[in-house]
């Protein structure tokens with residue numbers, strides 16, 4: 023189990039080896055069980071501006087920056103990008119709806135996986151398209167002693183965002199590691215695409231309503247049916263991937 027996928031990753035990418043020293047975690051849908059609320063907030067906020075958008079579309083667009091999501095809808099409806107003012111009004115409405123109904127529950131076994139990664143001396147990074155001002159505070163609240171400001175890439179750092187490889191390449195640069203020394207954990211098709219295009223080994227955890235097929239098609243090296251399944255296989259994966267245990 024896993025050795026075929028790892029061998030395939032090394033060969034396809036033409037890397038000398040695969041020897042993970044850091045894990046890059048996406049945030050929403052991987053650490054926080056927040057995607058349902060995000061999807062709801064997007065649908066309602068866009069509706070209030072006369073823009074049709076479904077929850078399924080929210081999941082398919084997950085990982086994009088707010089700005090890029092709004093441009094996508096505008097182009098479909100009005101055939102143009104949104105203005106900065108329009109973007110700010112819509113994003114403010116969306117954030118307000120999200121804050122009002124958020125519960126910020128942890129995804130089951132996300133904390134346990136992080137603790138295991140820490141015990142393996144793996145470096146932990148967060149790479150998210152989210153631009154919530156209280157991001158680090160809510161991470162600290164739910165995952166104490168885990169994340170550091172210097173080891174984060176958020177919507178404030180990037181100019182393009184997922185599915186462009188930019189955020190993951192930025193995290194790679196911050197880490198000072200080689201591409202074959204990193205594992206990415208993502209839940210969204212566009213996030214998987216971003217990480218995979220950055221040349222990183224990408225594990226998809228399917229925590230939402232999408233078919234696993236779309237995660238494979240986006241370039242995932244492994245797909246698990248949620249975080250608990252990944253956690254249950256982590257020791258085996260570590261053994262095959264030569265991660266310290």
Ligand code: CA
Pocket residue numbers: 048049050051052084085208209210213
């Ligand atoms: Ca996500």
